[in-house]
Amino acid sequence: MKLVIFTPAVKTSAIGRMARLVVRQLLANQHEVVVVRTESQHVSVKELHDFGCAVLPWDNDSQVTREIESADCCVYQIGNSYEFHEGAIAWLAKVPGIVCLHDFFLGHLFFGWSQNRREEAIRVLTQWYGATIADEYFKIHDGSVFISKTRNEAPLTEWISSMATCVITHSNWGCDRVMAACPGPVFVTPLAYDAPGATGSELQSDNDKLNVLTIGHVNPNKRVESCILAIASSPALRSNVRYRLVGAIQPETEKRLSELANDNGVELIISNEVDDAALSMAIREADVISCLRWPSLEAASASAIEAMLYGKATIVTDTGFYSELPDEFVLKISVDNEVEDLKKIFLSLHSDQTSAKAIGKQAQEWAQTTFTAENYAQKLEQAVPAALRANVILSAVEHFSSIFEKWSANPELLETPDILQPLSVFNTNTIV
Structure with missing residues (x-):
């Protein structure tokens, strides 16, 4: 299969180091991989991890689009740093795929993303955490206070998980929020790392x-x-x-x-x-x-x-x-x-x-x-068909939503048994 993997590539990124191990294992398993590096433009990329395959900048829209069109699935390595993951957020919003979630608190990622999108950010906060938290969120200016006040009340785990068709993460403790937002399955597997x-x-x-x-x-x-x-x-x-x-x-x-x-x-x-x-x-x-x-x-x-x-x-x-x-x-x-x-x-x-x-x-x-690349690559190989099945659900929901919108019908009709029961055959929203 062919995968497009979005990841930081700069050598200072531990996530990039982990992704390098997994990409090389996928290549050894005879898969085709294209890496899209996701750092913000101001991040120096003089020293990059050696992935053993083509590496593209995320803002080369035409070339990245061509690779996505010929790929089986997109994979997004995402952690709590906007300057390392700006490109992943930009493409995930347009092309859903598998999210490899490295942090269960994504407040710094969200805060960086929100700087030029304040109205949209308020809508996200309101949707997941309510108007009161949305009103107070951007009034916190101290870093340690920001974490203490938002890590439980508004970790933004749901924001990223809701854009994924499938999530792979590396421990169980934060999976409840992931499960509440991700429409597809959630896999837990040990992080790949080396020394x-x-x-x-x-x-x-x-x-x-x-x-x-x-x-x-x-x-x-x-x-x-x-x-x-x-x-x-x-x-x-x-x-x-x-x-x-x-x-x-x-x-x-x-x-x-x-x-x-x-x-x-x-x-x-x-x-x-x-x-x-x-x-x-x-x-x-x-x-x-x-x-x-x-x-x-x-x-x-x-x-x-x-x-x-x-x-x-x-x-x-x-x-x-x-x-x-x-x-x-x-x-x-x-x-x-x-x-x-x-x-x-x-x-x-x-x-x-x-x-x-x-x-x-x-x-x-x-x-x-x-903590091996072999284990991680195997989990990715299992996750791809599960993510593709989840896409069926999302496509069906979008189809019915468009019909109801044309009818000016209440979107809550999507939650009725007549709609949900036929779709349940595709339901894979479980922890694996």
């Missing part, structure tokens, strides 16, 4: 300290402060734990965290952004990786998966995607008892560092057979 740097030999530290690492953009939901406070709460941990941050960090955040660590006698190393080789070395040097998230908004965590693929003991918050990871392969902490749970884990791992290696090894073996 090419994990093949090197393990790096040994030059001392007996427990090396703790947090990777990625340093923001409040990474819970860095809690890690510092947990280390600070014990003299043994203050003397025997080194905590490192690798990832983009704002100057004011760096200053605040450095002061907190210094005031509490915690050894904190802030490395900021580094290249792939340095990041791989930092992961290999670590004994344990903190992948805490609160609130948790993603359908899967690339950093947690990567930590397991490296064979590292991985600490996660017992929520969302992380709750669905088997208890024997990760170290889970409670949202309500964060600092104390972290303290206990750090003390346990320091007193018996062989346990960290054992947990990491077990996690690595499981992750290597779970």
Whole structure:
């Protein structure tokens, strides 16, 4: 079959990295694939993932249209960033297809899309969440307040799901909203990811300290402060734990965290952004990786998966995607008892560092057979005929709607048994 896959292609995109793995597997399975890169025009695309096939810019309308016309299905990789997914939203609205949903909170994606479409955005908010939320939505100007006030009340998961004929996502916790909006089936399958740097030999530290690492953009939901406070709460941990941050960090955040660590006698190393080789070395040097998230908004965590693929003991918050990871392969902490749970884990791992290696090894073996491109490509192959069946339903609904509109009839007639019963033979709105 032929697929047109819309995805970020820039190397800084983890979704692009995942899509590259899946595209190459689909090509190996003898499918034809054309990639359409979806970044906004201002995003630098000097370094792109190597998909092994043709890559088109999303705003080349004539060429993209020709590829779509000869394709069996379109596949949209969508996460919570408008600058990475602008092209996917533009084409999904015109050509429905399979949405691979990477986040169950899409507020930032929606907010970026809404900037030149305020009236349309208000209609979307009103349709899914009511007039009160629609009236208040654009009055929130603080980023953290925006997430706290909208992640449950208006996550915009339904907005994207309603445009899809089928959704593939990577955990179950946010599927209720997807099911409420998507007219076709919903598939749940593990995210495809890799860790090419994990093949090197393990790096040994030059001392007996427990090396703790947090990777990625340093923001409040990474819970860095809690890690510092947990280390600070014990003299043994203050003397025997080194905590490192690798990832983009704002100057004011760096200053605040450095002061907190210094005031509490915690050894904190802030490395900021580094290249792939340095990041791989930092992961290999670590004994344990903190992948805490609160609130948790993603359908899967690339950093947690990567930590397991490296064979590292991985600490996660017992929520969302992380709750669905088997208890024997990760170290889970409670949202309500964060600092104390972290303290206990750090003390346990320091007193018996062989346990960290054992947990990491077990996690690595499981992750290597779970988060694979082969599994993901197989799920896509199952989803395409299901999406095509869902198109039958949508076409029938559009047909009847046009007839009722010509008759000036009430559209609620579409919900009557005489209409719904014949269409039920095509109903595939289930989680697979």
